[in-house]
Structures are given as C-alpha cells and as structure tokens.
Amino acid sequence: MPIDPYDFTGRTVVVTGGARGIGRAIAHAFAAVGADVHVFDRDFGEDMAGAFTLHQIDIADGQSVGQSVATLPKPPSVLVNNAGITRDRSLAKMSDDEWGDVLAVNLTGAFNMLRAVAPAMTQAGYGRIINITSINGMRGKFGQANYAASKAGLIGLTKTAARELGGKGVTVNAVAPGMVMTEMAKELPIEILDRALAETVTGRLATPEEVAACVLFLAGETSGSITGQVLQVDSGQYL
Ligand code: NAI
Numbered sequence: 001m002p003i004d005p006y007d008f009t010g011r012t013v014v015v016t017g018g019a020r021g022i023g024r025a026i027a028h029a030f031a032a033v034g035a036d037v038h039v040f041d042r043d044f045g046e047d048m049a050g051a052f053t054l055h056q057i058d059i060a061d062g063q064s065v066g067q068s069v070a071t072l073p074k075p076p077s078v079l080v081n082n083a084g085i086t087r088d089r090s091l092a093k094m095s096d097d098e099w100g101d102v103l104a105v106n107l108t109g110a111f112n113m114l115r116a117v118a119p120a121m122t123q124a125g126y127g128r129i130i131n132i133t134s135i136n137g138m139r140g141k142f143g144q145a146n147y148a149a150s151k152a153g154l155i156g157l158t159k160t161a162a163r164e165l166g167g168k169g170v171t172v173n174a175v176a177p178g179m180v181m182t183e184m185a186k187e188l189p190i191e192i193l194d195r196a197l198a199e200t201v202t203g204r205l206a207t208p209e210e211v212a213a214c215v216l217f218l219a220g221e222t223s224g225s226i227t228g229q230v231l232q233v234d235s236g237q238y239l
Contacts, residue, residue: 005220009034012076013219014069016040016059016113017083019048021182022132025208026080026215027052033216038072040065040113041083059083059109065116075120078219081110081154082132088143099146106150107157114161118170127170128219131158132211133230135178135238151176155230162228171227173218178234181205201236 008030018027018039028051031037037052044054055068069076084106087098110131121127136144137151155174162172179185179196185205197205211233217223218231232238 003221005222006033006216008078008219010036011078012036012038012072012074013078013080014038014040014072014076014113014117015080015082016109018052018080019044021184022177022180022208022211023080023082025212026082029209029212029216030078030219035078036074038076040068059112060104062108062112062115065109065112069113069116075124076117077121077124077126078128078130079113079117079121080130080132080215080219081113083109084132084134084150086144086147088147090143091145094145102146103150103153106147107153110154111157114157114172118161118165121170122165122168125169127165127168128223129161129165129170129172130215130218131155131172131174132215133158133174133176135176135232135234138176138230138232139238158230159228166227169224171218171224173226173228174230175211175214175218176230176232176234177206177211178232178237179205180211180233181207196237199237200234201239204235206233206235 013030013035015027017023019041027037039052040055040057057064057068131154133154134151136148140148158174214233
C-alpha cells in the first residue's frame with residue numbers, strides 16, 4: 001500500500017504562533033488531516049477553544065518552553081516554528097529593545113522550541129521541523145534590520161539542525177513567504193500592499209492556506225529526503 005503523505009492520524013503536531021494568521025491556517029490544515037494539534041501562543045481568542053490543545057506561553061522563555069513541551073501527551077512528530085513579530089524602524093533609529101525583542105522571539109524562540117523537541121524526535125528516529133522564515137531574511141528590507149537578521153539567522157539554524165539531526169530521521173526545512181494576505185496585512189497602508197503586489201509575477205499575493213499547504217508537504221512522511229531547504233512561497237516576489 002502506498003503511504004498517504006497527508007495522513008497525520010496519531011501524529012502530535014506543535015505549531016507556535018497558531019492563534020492567528022499563517023499559524024492558524026497551519027494548525028487548521030494539520031487538524032483537518034487527523035493530527036493532534038498543540039498550539040503554543042502568547043494570546044488566544046475565545047474562538048480557538050475546542051479545536052486544538054492550547055498552551056499559553058512565551059516562546060522566548062526557554063524554561064517555559066521546556067516545561068510546556070514536557071506536558072505533551074506524546075512526543076511530537078512535527079514542529080512548526082511559526083511565531084514571529086516585527087518592530088520595524090530604520091537602522092539608525094532602532095532601539096535596543098526593538099532589536100532584542102525581535103531576535104528573542106523570531107530566532108531564540110525557534111531555537112528554544114527546537115532544542116526542547118529534538119531529543120524526543122531523535123529518540124523516536126522520526127521528526128519533521130519546519131521554520132517559517134521570510135524572503136526578507138534572504139534579500140533584506142528597508143526598516144527591517146532586526147527582522148531580516150532574525151529570519152536570516154533562522155535559515156542558518158535550519159541548515160545546522162538539518163545536518164545535526166538528519167542521521168536520526170529528522171528533517172529540518174524552512175518556508176519563506178513573501179507578503180501574505182493575513183488580517184494583519186489587510187490593515188497595512190495600501191501603498192505597501194501595492195508595492196508587494198507589483199513585485200509578484202503571478203499578480204496576486206499568497207494566502208495563509210497556500211503557505212500551510214507547503215508546510216504540510218514538507219511535514220509529510222514521503223518528504224524524508226528533503227532537508228536543509230528553503231521553500232519560497234512568495235508569488236515570485238523575490239525571484
Ligand atoms: P501574526 O502576527 O498574525 O501571528 C503571529 C502569532 O505569533 C500571533 O498569534 C502571536 O500571538 C504569536 N506570538 C508572537 N510572539 C510570541 C511569543 N513570544 N510566544 C508565543 N507566540 C507568540 O503573524 P503572521 O503574519 O501570521 O506571520 C506568521 C509567521 O510568518 C511569522 O514568523 C512571520 O514573520 C512570517 N511571515 C509573515 C509574512 C506575512 O506577510 N504575514 C511574510 C513572511 C513571513
């Protein structure tokens with residue numbers, strides 16, 4: 001019988017920042033294919049209740065991450081490091097806090113999660129880790145020194161973890177979205193959306209569901225020979 005790569009029945013999946021936006025679409029996508037989905041987030045709306053197991057946590061706090069991972073009913077097969085923040089400001093005006101907060105969540109947070117789940121995955125001889133980076137970590141972006149550095153760092157972390165964990169059946173990849181039509185993006189000034197749209201070759205921006213579909217593909221059992229890669233989901237914005 002061929003393996004169904006999209007059957008996640010019995011698999012424990014952890015998604016950080018799954019309370020809204022892209023993370024929420026990822027959490028829904030995994031739940032729809034049978035996974036036991038655990039969402040790690042700082043804040044939850046009331047409409048989250050029931051669908052997933054919620055863990056209220058700041059991923060920048062390594063100790064809390066370790067404690068929350070230890071409460072999972074089963075060792076996770078899949079980790080999606082999706083939580084991320086922006087604090088945009090031009091280089092010369094950027095404060096220590098704006099720099100530090102973004103690095104703490106986007107890069108250290110992902111490291112904390114990876115370090116906490118990796119032992120169980122290597123022991124099981126199976127795991128899929130997907131880190132949500134950004135095309136701005138690859139090309140740089142005016143006003144995003146902190147964000148671009150954190151997302152570029154996440155790519156370095158992805159490749160190193162891929163090398164360290166590959167021999168134990170654990171793959172580590174990154175997905176790099178361009179501008180995605182989240183609720184947050186819809187609130188951006190129209191000029192910014194127009195500029196992103198003008199960069200695309202498809203004439204439209206990606207949806208959260210399209211990013212989720214790529215994450216599911218990389219998390220599938222049949223994607224075991226793909227590791228250390230960065231998959232751009234950006235409508236050709238950074239081509
Ligand atoms: P969002 O702001 O809508 O959602 C982020 C989620 O992360 C929120 O639920 C928030 O509460 C959670 N979060 C933030 N800090 C946290 C912390 N310290 N601990 C736990 N949870 C925390 O963001 P969006 O747009 O859905 O983005 C998701 C990921 O995709 C981020 O990593 C972002 O950098 C990346 N991305 C987004 C793009 C976009 O156009 N929306 C483009 C490229 C990358």
